[in-house]
Amino acid sequence: xxxxxxxxxxxxxxxxxxxxxxxxxxxxxxxxxxxxxxxxxxxxxxxxxxxxxxxxxxxxxxxxxxxxxxxxxxxxxxxxxxxxxxxxxxxxxxxxxxxxxxxxxxxxxxxxxxxxxxxxxxxxxxxxxxxxxxxxxxxxxxxxxxxxxxxxxxxxxxxxxxxxxxxxxxxxxxxxxxxxxxxxxxxxxxxxxxxxxxx
Amino acid sequence: xxxxxxxxxxxxxxxxxxxxxxxxxxxxxxxxxxxxxxxxxxxxxxxxxxxxxxxxxxxxxxxxxxxxxxxxxxxxxxxxxxxxxxxxxxxxxxxxxxxxxxxxxxxxxxxxxxxxxxxxxxxxxxxxxxxxxxxxxxxxxxxxxxxxxxxxxxxxxxxxxxxxxxxxxxxxxxxxxxxxxxxxxxxxxxxxxxxxxxx
Numbered sequence: 001x002x003x004x005x006x007x008x009x010x011x012x013x014x015x016x017x018x019x020x021x022x023x024x025x026x027x028x029x030x031x032x033x034x035x036x037x038x039x040x041x042x043x044x045x046x047x048x049x050x051x052x053x054x055x056x057x058x059x060x061x062x063x064x065x066x067x068x069x070x071x072x073x074x075x076x077x078x079x080x081x082x083x084x085x086x087x088x089x090x091x092x093x094x095x096x097x098x099x100x101x102x103x104x105x106x107x108x109x110x111x112x113x114x115x116x117x118x119x120x121x122x123x124x125x126x127x128x129x130x131x132x133x134x135x136x137x138x139x140x141x142x143x144x145x146x147x148x149x150x151x152x153x154x155x156x157x158x159x160x161x162x163x164x165x166x167x168x169x170x171x172x173x174x175x176x177x178x179x180x181x182x183x184x185x186x187x188x189x190x191x192x193x194x195x196x197x198x199x
Numbered sequence: 200x201x202x203x204x205x206x207x208x209x210x211x212x213x214x215x216x217x218x219x220x221x222x223x224x225x226x227x228x229x230x231x232x233x234x235x236x237x238x239x240x241x242x243x244x245x246x247x248x249x250x251x252x253x254x255x256x257x258x259x260x261x262x263x264x265x266x267x268x269x270x271x272x273x274x275x276x277x278x279x280x281x282x283x284x285x286x287x288x289x290x291x292x293x294x295x296x297x298x299x300x301x302x303x304x305x306x307x308x309x310x311x312x313x314x315x316x317x318x319x320x321x322x323x324x325x326x327x328x329x330x331x332x333x334x335x336x337x338x339x340x341x342x343x344x345x346x347x348x349x350x351x352x353x354x355x356x357x358x359x360x361x362x363x364x365x366x367x368x369x370x371x372x373x374x375x376x377x378x379x380x381x382x383x384x385x386x387x388x389x390x391x392x393x394x395x396x397x398x
Contacts (some may be wrong), residue, residue, distance in 0.1 A: 073340075076342045121349070124368050140315050165324050165366075179327065186331065186346060
């Protein structure tokens with residue numbers, strides 16, 4: 001699957017062949033850093049001065065790289081496809097290789113960053129449990145009522161929450177049985193077929 | 200058993216053969232137990248034919264005294280000697296004490312169950328539902344190709360009359376299954392429950 005680069009995008013990336021490969025590597029590093037932590041416009045000005053170029057041109061160059069990285073990582077295109085997509089820009093082989101390396105080295109991380117944008121539910125983080133026996137209450141003395149107290153830790157985009165819950169022994173066994181059924185589903189032929197064939 | 204003066208007076212009236220003959224007494228005691236155990240408050244509970252000739256205020260007072268005494272007895276897990284001595288102090292003859300105690304035996308465990316369900320507790324898990332999905336792609340990342348579980352715990356707040364809500368969270372296969380995660384931990388809890396019951 002080839003990446004289709006818009007004319008504007010090609011124009012922005014057009015700045016890259018005009019500078020040293022060392023500078024391009026540096027831009028690549030900055031692009032990844034911006035993806036990780038957000039952009040910092042001051043860097044553009046500093047770089048622009050050093051290269052005696054327009055700050056806006058530098059910004060477009062870096063942004064072009066960022067977009068190239070995110071699009072290729074999102075689609076998870078193969079090496080060959082990446083090289084073919086970049087060929088259309090008419091860069092030197094050296095530059096092409098540099099871009100390819102940048103992509104391959106960082107695509108997993110970029111995909112991880114992108115996946116934080118997707119809608120998601122809180123996900124399971126940890127479960128703490130405790131066995132208690134209720135021996136008396138205001139309404140009834142002399143009881144023997146076993147209960148299981150649990151603290152369910154969930155995480156939602158970095159925000160952790162913990163919920164204290166309780167259940168009785170019969171329900172606990174039922175929960176275990178239901179969840180084991182859920183796990184067994186993954187091993188069925190139907191699921192295996194889907195997991196194998198959709199890649 | 201500590202009973203208030205009003206309750207004691209009511210019971211003393213119940214003991215009086217001039218006010219209640221043995222048959223009427225037995226019916227009232229049975230009615231008192233039943234009204235505690237039945238799920239709905241029934242305003243016609245005292246409309247028995249045996250009660251027609253009795254002053255309504257007295258009837259209500261005695262019914263009230265009887266139910267209070269019953270609840271106190273069940274709450275304290277009172278045995279035969281405690282109940283007998285309490286009633287004898289209130290001028291119950293042996294026959295009436297026996298009637299009371301035999302009906303008490305009949306309804307005792309139902310009343311205990313009822314009382315033990317009254318009280319505050321953390322949200323109580325009643326059930327679990329699950330869904331297995333295979334994530335193919337989303338708006339930000341394509342070719343995700345991962346199975347994922349969506350778990351819903353049906354949780355009831357506070358008492359029986361409390362609202363129930365669903366706690367949703369997602370979970371990978373590893374988080375559900377591998378030792379030290381959700382199902383594994385629940386099984387640990389169940390195992391130690393089993394050990395505790397054998398102590």
